[in-house]
Amino acid sequence: MSSQVSVSVADFSVAVAATGKLLVDRVSFAIAPGEVLGVIGDSGAGKTVLAKALAGWLGRDLAALGGTLRVGESSIAAPQLASMARGQRTRIGFVGGDPSSALNPTLTVGKQLMERLRAARPGIGRAEGRRRIVQLLSDVRIPSPEARLEEYPFQFSGGMLQRVMIVDALLGDPDFLVADNITQPLDVTVGAQILRLVRRVAREHRTAILYLTSSPAIARDVADRLLVLDQGAVVEEGESHALLGDPAHAATRRLIAQQPGLWRNVEARPVHSHEGVMPSMAVLDVAQTYHHQRRAVKAVRQATFDVFPGENFAIVGESGCGKSTLTRILAWLEIPEKGDIELFGQSLSFLPKKQLVKLRQQFQLLLQDPFNSLPPRMTIGRMIAEPLLIHQRLGKAQLRERVLAAMAEVGLDPALHDHLALNLNGAQRQRIAIARALILSPKLIILDETLSSLDPGEQQKLLELFDRLQKKHGLTYIFISHDLAMVRRSCDRIAVMYLGEMVEVTDNQTLFSNPGHPYTRALLSAVSTLEDNPFAASEYLLEGEPPSPIDVPQGCAFRTRCPRAMEICASVSPTLDRREGAAGYTACHLNRRPPAVESPLTRGLA
Known part of the structure; x- marks a missing residue:
């Protein structure tokens, strides 16, 4: 696929059908072939309305009042976009931010992609169509694409599903691709890979891409130029780095101020001694395996930690690491096959x-x-x-x-x-x-990605609410999250999870300034931030997906992706031990203590 088509939007307006209230107010822009144009704005600024209107997906309660969309030589008036037949005169692709609800759970991924390809290109044969789908799945770095065609959506992680939706959008050879907040629900490493994939699609396929997000840092990482949307209108535009480095409009400055810090201007979380304090929750050597079609899925292989009264404890890790299974166990919605949980x-x-x-x-x-x-x-x-x-x-x-x-x-x-x-x-x-x-x-509340669907401004308001409620009621929080900026701002201690087990447990300051595990450093390198990141992506960022929980590597499970793997890593699985010369615990041979030191796995970790 190769597109050389430019895109332009002129005086585009959308309103509430019943009241006429403007949600998008005379928006205009142009995108060159191979360019990514970013749109940033607060919740309610009109980003999603604009995205859906351009893709012709407006609901009945909204109306495109005026303006035109021009894709190459084709010009479509805004009111006609909703009734425009797909593939007629112009090709527009759309990727939303909720891949989990975009596919039919009862059909294989391959069958659904084939149906959509044949709808876009009715004359294509089954064999040619399958080759096309497999090639696109390979392009978006989905391993073993032939085999994965026969799997169902529930067998894909969130990052994998988002890649499938990008393939779905690319099947019709779009000249114009609209991507609406597609990394917000994803963990940082998969999100970083998706951003690089978006840029690669633009560059290699010469596709004009409109990328909408509430995060200025993500927009800077992916977009060549930016528009700032405020109350439905464009208030500022320019080259990404220049605009965010010297913003002219108050709305842009507000968005930047809402971007959480990770290394600069961060209020230090206190480090408490919990010696002699009974934990609110003690997780003791918990494991959970699911058996499906004679295959054992090792969702949680080992989890041990304590959560103490009044603290904020976080569990972070990539999609598919076992966080969701562990959450169900912590809430006692599932009983673990091994281990126990003590509550109060x-x-x-x-x-x-x-x-x-x-x-x-x-x-x-x-x-x-x-x-x-x-x-x-x-x-x-x-x-x-x-x-x-x-x-x-x-x-x-x-x-x-x-x-x-x-x-x-x-x-x-x-x-x-x-x-x-x-x-x-x-x-x-x-x-x-x-x-x-x-x-x-x-007394204790477990928050399972509770804030992940909200923009930074709304997140900040709810985090302030959680702080007030904690002080008033003496609450203890367990945050299960992929949002490291939120964890940095809110949590006292953090457990890092990889392929079903804890690989690092330490306090907030140590994790962000001196992490002990190579995987933790990889997570930090993937964070989109407006700051200078001390963990360079070129040195630490991971490619690809973790190994399958069905076929966990012998020895250290992280060794297949670790840039510092040693010979011992291939045969000996490291235990979670105290770090020498630093706070916390790590499961890494690089941080081994002498053999005489007892492992803390016999009890929860303080």
Whole structure:
């Protein structure tokens, strides 16, 4: 595929159909073949509306009022984009930020890609189509593409699914590719690979790409030029590095100020001694294996750590490392095949069912997706009240009083009590989930990528809310996240997970300034930041995917990707031991202690 087509948009406007309120206000730009144009802006600035309008995917409640899109010699008036037949006169590809909901879970990935290819190119034969799909899967660095065609979406990690969606967009040979916030739900290493892939697609296929994101750092990494969108209008534009280095508009300066720091102007988290303190949660040598079609998937191979009262503990790692499985075990939604969890000194494995139900009031789980984790036909007040209805018997007036108090505490308008959540944004929906978790006065809250779908501004507001709630109620948080900037700002200690096991556990300052494991350094090198990153991507950044949890390498599981692997790594799996000369624990032969020192794996790690 090779495109030499330029793209231009002139006076593009989109409004709410019922009220006429402008969401995109006379936006104009041009993109040359092989160029990536970035669009940055706050939540609500109009980025996603603009992206969907250009792809012809506007909902019925929105209307493209005016303007034109020109792709090469084809010019389409904005109102006609929604009814434009795909492949007619022009080719437009679209990649969104939620790959998990874009594919049919009941069909193989290969079958779905073949259907879409034949819809774009009806005359293509099956054999030629298969070769085309395999080549594109290979282009986006999906290993063993022939075999993966026969797999279902649930067998792909989030990063793999996002690559599949890029292939889906490329099947129609697009001259214009719209990518809307496609790395926000991904971990940092996969996100960095996707950004490089976007640039490679632009360069090699000469495709004009519009990349929309709320992160100035990501935009700088991927885009040649930038537009700044504020309240639907373009307020600033220019070359990426120059614009972000010397912003002229207040909206641009605000976006830059919201970008979390990792090494400069970071408030140090205190390092506490937990000697003699009983953990809120002790995770003791936990493991979990799934058996599927005679294959053993080792999702969690070994996890041991303690979480202490009042602290923020983070678990980070790439997609597919076992974080989601471990989250379900921590919330006791799954019982591990090996090991145990002690909650406030009580073993969950041996707790009678009635006592477990009672104990569940003291720990809550907040999920990632604020749109699919809340029942759509239940009022907001009823959603928040549900835990009380299950665990406590209260009168109607008392129940309403408790719910309204919880809503006020998390910043929800009490007038929403009897409304559905249909028209609320992601941040408001997460406040509902937080109120629902708080209603039972828990002591520990597990946050499973709770903030990953929100832009930096909304993240900051919710993190400040979590801080206030923690000080008021003495809460303990466990953050499961791929967002290292959020972890840097919020967490006291951090566990790094790779292929089902902990490879490093240490305090915040040590992890970001002096990490002990090569994998941790690779994660840090992949972070998109406006700062000078001390961990250069050219030296540390990883390529490809981790090994399969079905076929874990002998010895150190990281050795197949490690730039410093030694002979011992091929045969001996390192244990998680104290680092010599630095804080924390690492599972790396480079940081071995003398054999006489006892391994901490017999107990949780302080």
